Amino acid sequence: MKRFLTALLMLVATLPAVSQEKTAILMAHFGTSYDDTRALTIDAVNAAVRDAFPGVEVRETWTSRVIVRKLAARGVEKLLPVDALLKLRADGYKRVIVQSTTLLEGAEMASLRRDVASVAPFFEKIIVGEPLLCSVEECAKVADIMLQRHGSRTDIRKKAHLILVGHGTHAPNNATYSQMEHLLQRRGSALFHVATVEGYPTLATLTADLKAAKARKVTLVPFLLVAGEHAVRDISGEWKTALEAEGLQVETVLEGLGQLPEIQSIFVSRIQTLVSRLK
Numbered sequence: 001m002k003r004f005l006t007a008l009l010m011l012v013a014t015l016p017a018v019s020q021e022k023t024a025i026l027m028a029h030f031g032t033s034y035d036d037t038r039a040l041t042i043d044a045v046n047a048a049v050r051d052a053f054p055g056v057e058v059r060e061t062w063t064s065r066v067i068v069r070k071l072a073a074r075g076v077e078k079l080l081p082v083d084a085l086l087k088l089r090a091d092g093y094k095r096v097i098v099q100s101t102t103l104l105e106g107a108e109m110a111s112l113r114r115d116v117a118s119v120a121p122f123f124e125k126i127i128v129g130e131p132l133l134c135s136v137e138e139c140a141k142v143a144d145i146m147l148q149r150h151g152s153r154t155d156i157r158k159k160a161h162l163i164l165v166g167h168g169t170h171a172p173n174n175a176t177y178s179q180m181e182h183l184l185q186r187r188g189s190a191l192f193h194v195a196t197v198e199g200y201p202t203l204a205t206l207t208a209d210l211k212a213a214k215a216r217k218v219t220l221v222p223f224l225l226v227a228g229e230h231a232v233r234d235i236s237g238e239w240k241t242a243l244e245a246e247g248l249q250v251e252t253v254l255e256g257l258g259q260l261p262e263i264q265s266i267f268v269s270r271i272q273t274l275v276s277r278l279k
Contacts, residue, residue, distance in 0.1 A: 031062035032228035041258025106169035164223035168199020
């Protein structure tokens with residue numbers, strides 16, 4: 001750690017003086033190795049932010065070291081948070097807004113905050129934006145977007161249910177998924193469910209709920225920014241197969257949240273609030 005900080009101090013000492021107004025936005029994404037969904041989600045979110053803040057430098061960082069290494073083997077460079085921040089500092093940016101596209105507070109957000117803290121002394125000001133589902137009010141906004149987007153896929157007469165499948169986390173904030181299900185059912189329909197690949201509710205609890213409701217048809221929709229590996233391997237693969245084995249008719253909609261203009265607008269609004277804090 002001492003060698004790391006010494007190297008950073010040497011880097012900063014060689015940098016020219018810059019205007020205090022030189023500000024950048026750094027979008028922090030988990031990342032994906034699937035190029036098609038990246039273009040539809042991550043790139044689309046970045047583009048929406050650039051459109052909303054003309055004249056402001058907007059860059060990205062990917063937080064998954066596994067994905068960054070995988071892409072590097074294919075000749076594609078994506079910078080991890082510390083590297084992306086040091087590159088911004090080397091380019092003269094001293095005020096940075098870091099906005100994550102993570103859904104909720106968990107291991108990824110904790111890692112991002114640690115990375116930002118490690119280089120924060122070398123910036124005039126650096127602010128980290130909250131994840132998408134950071135409050136009950138924000139969860140309600142997303143619930144309304146999901147109801148508007150997918151409400152027509154449910155039908156009480158046909159016993160057609162819809163399941164949003166999230167990633168899940170071992171952190172206490174995993175309870176946000178249950179809160180989302182509650183909001184969806186109270187604001188829209190009892191035919192909406194939320195389950196997770198690596199948290200709770202699980203596939204097993206979901207299956208039990210569907211059996212109790214005597215469901216006949218289900219639609220699986222990723223509750224993920226990107227419809228990448230989990231969507232293809234778990235949702236369209238393991239989950240679809242398991243539910244079909246229970247006698248259910250299963251449809252999958254491989255659409256990441258990042259594709260939705262309404263979700264993009266939430267991130268833009270979040271950044272606008274942070275911009276006011278830089279003044």
